[in-house]
Amino acid sequence: MKKLLVSITIIACLVFLTLTGVGCKEETAAEEETTVEETTEEEAEEEEAAEEETVVEEELTIGLLSMIMSIVWEQDMEAELKAFASESNATILTMDANMDPALQLQQLDNMIGQEVDGVVVFIADQEMSKAIANKCEEADLALIAESIRMIDENGKLVCPNVELDGYGMGVICAEWIAQYLEDNDITDYETVGFIDLDQADVTNIWDRANGVEDTFKELVPDFPEENFIRSPMDREKAGALAGFDAAMATITAHPEIDTWLVTGPNDDQGGGAVRALEQVGLDENACVVSMGAESARDEWKKEEDTCWKAASFFSAYDCANLVWEGMMQILREGKDPKDVYSEFKEEGQDYGLATFTGQMVTKADFREIMGKYAE
Amino acid sequence: MKKIIKKIQKNEQVSLIIILIAIVCVFTAIQPNYFSVRNLINILFSASIVGMVAFGETFLIIGGQIDLSPGAVAAFSGVLAAILLNAGVPMILTIFIVIAMAMLIGYLISLMINFLKMEPFIVTLAIMSVFTGLAFIIGGGRSIPITNKSFIYFGAGDIFGIPISIVIFAVIFVIFHIILTRTRFGRTVYMVGGNEAASRLAGINPKKIKTMLYLITPVMASIGGMILAGRMNSGQPTAQSHLMFGALTAAIVGGVRFGGGKGTLYGCLIGVLLLESFKNGIAVLNVQTFWQNVASGVLLIVALSADYARTARNK
Numbered sequence: 001m002k003k004l005l006v007s008i009t010i011i012a013c014l015v016f017l018t019l020t021g022v023g024c025k026e027e028t029a030a031e032e033e034t035t036v037e038e039t040t041e042e043e044a045e046e047e048e049a050a051e052e053e054t055v056v057e058e059e060l061t062i063g064l065l066s067m068i069m070s071i072v073w074e075q076d077m078e079a080e081l082k083a084f085a086s087e088s089n090a091t092i093l094t095m096d097a098n099m100d101p102a103l104q105l106q107q108l109d110n111m112i113g114q115e116v117d118g119v120v121v122f123i124a125d126q127e128m129s130k131a132i133a134n135k136c137e138e139a140d141l142a143l144i145a146e147s148i149r150m151i152d153e154n155g156k157l158v159c160p161n162v163e164l165d166g167y168g169m170g171v172i173c174a175e176w177i178a179q180y181l182e183d184n185d186i187t188d189y190e191t192v193g194f195i196d197l198d199q200a201d202v203t204n205i206w207d208r209a210n211g212v213e214d215t216f217k218e219l220v221p222d223f224p225e226e227n228f229i230r231s232p233m234d235r236e237k238a239g240a241l242a243g244f245d246a247a248m249a250t251i252t253a254h255p256e257i258d259t260w261l262v263t264g265p266n267d268d269q270g271g272g273a274v275r276a277l278e279q280v281g282l283d284e285n286a287c288v289v290s291m292g293a294e295s296a297r298d299e300w301k302k303e304e305d306t307c308w309k310a311a312s313f314f315s316a317y318d319c320a321n322l323v324w325e326g327m328m329q330i331l332r333e334g335k336d337p338k339d340v341y342s343e344f345k346e347e348g349q350d351y352g353l354a355t356f357t358g359q360m361v362t363k364a365d366f367r368e369i370m371g372k373y374a375e
Numbered sequence: 376m377k378k379i380i381k382k383i384q385k386n387e388q389v390s391l392i393i394i395l396i397a398i399v400c401v402f403t404a405i406q407p408n409y410f411s412v413r414n415l416i417n418i419l420f421s422a423s424i425v426g427m428v429a430f431g432e433t434f435l436i437i438g439g440q441i442d443l444s445p446g447a448v449a450a451f452s453g454v455l456a457a458i459l460l461n462a463g464v465p466m467i468l469t470i471f472i473v474i475a476m477a478m479l480i481g482y483l484i485s486l487m488i489n490f491l492k493m494e495p496f497i498v499t500l501a502i503m504s505v506f507t508g509l510a511f512i513i514g515g516g517r518s519i520p521i522t523n524k525s526f527i528y529f530g531a532g533d534i535f536g537i538p539i540s541i542v543i544f545a546v547i548f549v550i551f552h553i554i555l556t557r558t559r560f561g562r563t564v565y566m567v568g569g570n571e572a573a574s575r576l577a578g579i580n581p582k583k584i585k586t587m588l589y590l591i592t593p594v595m596a597s598i599g600g601m602i603l604a605g606r607m608n609s610g611q612p613t614a615q616s617h618l619m620f621g622a623l624t625a626a627i628v629g630g631v632r633f634g635g636g637k638g639t640l641y642g643c644l645i646g647v648l649l650l651e652s653f654k655n656g657i658a659v660l661n662v663q664t665f666w667q668n669v670a671s672g673v674l675l676i677v678a679l680s681a682d683y684a685r686t687a688r689n690k
Contacts, residue, residue, distance in 0.1 A: 070613060075516045200663060232663050234617075239518065240607040245421070249658035252414045253406055268518060268611065275607055279531060280413065295609070298520035 060090035060331055063111040063119040065104055067148070069096040072294045074122060076316030076373075077146065081120065084324040088332075101125035108135055118142030118327050123150055133158035142330040142337065146323050148204060149353060157351040160330075160340040162322045165355040166204040169312050170211020173263050173289045176310050176360050178219035180287055186259065189220075193257035194228045195250050197243055197264050197273065205265040208291060212263045227257065233269060240295075243272025251280055259285040267292035267311060271299065274308045283307040293361050297374050300363040313370055314358030322354045388630065391645045395652060402656035409659050416538065418648070418655045423544035424449075424599040426647040428622040429629075430551050431592030433643040436626055437555075439568035439635030440488075440585060442592045443499040446618035447506035448480055449600030450611065454510045456526070456601050457519035457610030466525045470601060477597035480506070481590040488589070489582040503619070510612040519610040530605020540602045547595070552640045564588065569636025624671060625650050628678040650674065 064081060066074050082092045093116060097104035101124040111119055112135070119141055121132060129150035136143040136159070143159040150158050177194075186192060194216065198209035209230060217228065231250045233242040243264050251260065260282055264270025270290025277283040286307040290296055293311035300306070322341075329335040341352025359369060367374045403410040428445045435442055452473045459469040480502065487498045521527060532539050555561040566574040567581045575581055599618065604610045629646025631638030650671070657666060 070511055070516060072517050200665075229661065231661065234658075234668075239611045239613045240609065241603065241611070244607065245658060248417055249655065250661070252411065252417060253408050253659045253661070255408055255411065255413070271518075271609070272607065275531070279606075295518060295520075298609075301520075302522060 057089050060117045062090055062092055063116040064092055064094040065107055065119055065121045066094060066096050067122040067124045068099050077320055080316045080320030084320060097124045099124055101128050108132060112139040118331055120323055121145050122147045129158050142327060144323050144326050146319060157349050157353055160326050160337050160351050161353045162319055163353060163355050164314055165357045166207030167211035168357040169291050170208040171215045172312050172360055174212045174215035177261050177289055189223050191257055192259045193254055195247055195260060195262040196230045197233055197246055197269055198230050199233050208265040239268040240272035243269030244276045247273035247276040262288040264290035267295040271295045277307055297366050300366055310360050310362045312358040313361045315373060318356045388642050388645060395649045398652050406659050409656060418651050419541045420538050422647045422651040423540040424603055425621040425625060426544050427547055427595040427599045428618055429625040429643050429647050430640060431595035432622045433626045433631050433638060433640055434564060434591050435588050436631045437568045437635060437638045438564045438588045440495050440588055443619055444503040445592050445596035445622060447503040448477055448593045448596040449618055451506040451510040452597035452600035453604030454514040454519055454610035454612050456604050457521045458513060460521055460523040460526055466523055473597050473601060474594055477593035478590050481593040485586040485589040489585055514612050521604060521608050526605050527608055530602045548644060555640050565636055624675045628674060
């Protein structure tokens, strides 16, 4: 009898548990069904909203008039702009002026012929800013300048601009080198030389070199004037060879210097200076800092020590983000171009000039700071 | 004195050497470090790459031809070498592949000139454009880092303190000088360049000579491109845009007649040294590089004018 009672109790418990379990499952299933139904409804609503939006947001074609597509910066800019465009129902049409201002004007005519909605311009010659702005105004095109500001003969901006603060880049590089001198206890400057690589015909590079010179001289006032050398680079040679030749010529002219500090306005040119220092066996004491970091990162992936100590990194994403934001404000929100980047607008200017700078990276931290650009 | 002046006027190379010495003296007076061992090596180092291509151009110009593509071929070669090395291809095989590719380019040019009867200027301009673009395409538009130490040594290393590129340059000069002055091929190059129709009547096959000539310059450009890539530890698509202008200027300055049929490799060598000494001097004096461009252009005009005057005098 006792056994029977225990068996009945166990069976009852099992049946109860089974029934409870089924009930729970049924409830969960029901809840899931409700959730799925709700989700499906939400999705449908979102899809509808998206469809409505698509109806409102017609497809845009944005022209990118590039000064020269062979530089890494412009390739990255194009890639970032295309990424933004793909998210905004837009396409990017790129044309490369290859440093030819006349060709760039012709390309603008072609873009107008192709009925683009707006153009992003990396101007080949600052002197033709007004001409480009006038053409865009006549064709009712939204215009944003990137990398080099577009100004008239009085220095007034002729459209919204996004520019790398070249001078500011030079400033942070010079600050880093001044700190390097302090950290390494270099105080006797008799045999220390500074090579500030420059190129007078490229405004932004000239600004970078000026930023380096002004800041370094301010931070290290005891540094001998004659040991600070602005080395002009040959634009025909381009890239690393230009930096190599300019640095080598300066090193040759100053055999009394055994410790060289070098700034390269571009990464490749900084790399050229590194090779020149290595070739003459002065790399051990040297410190090279470049701007861009796209080549320095490859150098830092090697195991060997290098005199390429740091680089200022600026990302095309930051620039493209500002450009795209401005362009969408004009084309999608109907904002007056004069009100774009208004937070950056200076007194006496009709348009805003949004600027961005970089940050210093070294062999120790470039992966962390540069993210996807480190690879 | 008059006799000496007349002799100098007659011998172009002597006058070029005098100009070269004058350049060295002037720059040394202004900047004593100009005449230092280190700087002389710098000059020879720069001269070696331009010089290799200039030797190829000298053969071509003497043969009545021209090639505008060596800069593009050099850049393409450097980038290709970097890609192959990074893919794990051994250095020797890489050099072999790149040189073979350059020979293929030269052969392609000769085919277009010999059989499609296209103008060398147009064909090589087109090839220049194609390979400038390809250098960017295969490298993704960026410079390609090189980590192969043997290859870097090939570009930046030295033998007893003399950079390898200078050694290669010297060896090439000796070989090419012998080919041009002591072989049947060298003599036929002068004949084809001087009068193609007459050389054909003399039993020479100008097409065959042209084919061989068009193989030389791209091969020289590819070697120069690889040396530069080794020196810079990277293959750079923009690296050699100046090469064609420098090589042509050096050849013409060195007394190679632009119309073909006349010139020496020795003259070309002096032309290269003259040009590079001048450019280096301006750089060492820290003069803005615009003046380098102006000076190179003026030098080319002066050399072409002298070439024209010589031709007119001979007629």
